[in-house]
């Protein structure tokens with residue numbers, strides 16, 4: 173499912189007008205611009221349109237690659253776009269020089285740290301010793317701050333999992349086994365740190381180190397989260413003031429819970445809705461064709477769950493063991509009967525028998 177139409181409504185219909193009306197000077201996007209290395213064209217077009225709008229308004233944009241992005245593809249055109257006030261960094265490089273921009277007071281240094289996997293940090297900086305996520309981040313930050321102009325105000329942009337953060341289902345884990353946790357303290361040198369990766373807006377160890385959270389809800393366990401962004405005001409002394417600005421999606425993502433008969437029959441308690449919906453049916457038995465029946469009430473129905481059915485799991489497991497002992501021919505006949513309500517005819521049975529024999533023969537020959 174592409175959520176691009178909803179994202180367009182949020183970006184073009186809410187973020188762009190806000191930036192224009194509030195006189196925002198810069199927009200920071202801390203990674204996972206896209207949800208995959210080769211994103212759908214609709215998503216690329218939308219981002220292109222957004223950058224054009226920002227360049228037209230003379231608003232600077234800073235963005236980095238997250239773990240979902242392709243570092244090279246995100247890096248594309250970055251040197252050319254600087255002229256237009258669009259600053260992208262997809263790939264780590266050993267220099268990691270900050271971008272210096274002027275505001276009403278003085279210059280500000282913006283440190284863009286694209287997603288820093290230990291292996292890519294080792295490659296970019298020619299390190300041979302073993303690095304975990306925290307050591308990799310320490311190393312890059314330390315290198316990039318070496319020779320930094322003293323007393324200049326600074327902002328860091330990074331994509332990482334900081335210790336103590338609350339995660340949700342749709343964030344692809346950064347490390348399988350081992351820890352990708354990083355202590356927030358390593359971002360202390362900066363006046364403000366804009367973080368990406370966690371979908372829930374939150375602070376990480378200090379008020380000036382924050383995740384804005386995702387643009388919208390991307391999984392049902394984010395159903396209760398409030399989405400939006402932080403409007404951050406950096407003064408001449410490097411102090412920040414910030415406020416959370418909520419975003420309203422055209423379709424919400426939420427859970428509905430109840431008995432099938434109630435959901436189907438009680439429009440007052442369960443009004444029709446085109447939100448993205450996961451239904452938790454409290455019934456103890458399976459309801460035939462339930463997905464299509466519920467789709468009449470919720471056209472954007474995504475899942476149907478039966479939490480109470482799982483309690484009968486042991487019984488079903490035993491059934492499963494019995495099923496394993498049946499021949500494939502018997503299983504197919506049963507499946508056919510379950511689906512059509514009719515038994516296989518003699519001729520049909522012969523066809524199934526022939527097909528299976530052929531498959532077995534092919535398997536034997538392949539060995």
Ligand SMILES: [Mn+2]
Pocket residue numbers: 204238239240331343344368369370
């Ligand atoms: Mn991420």
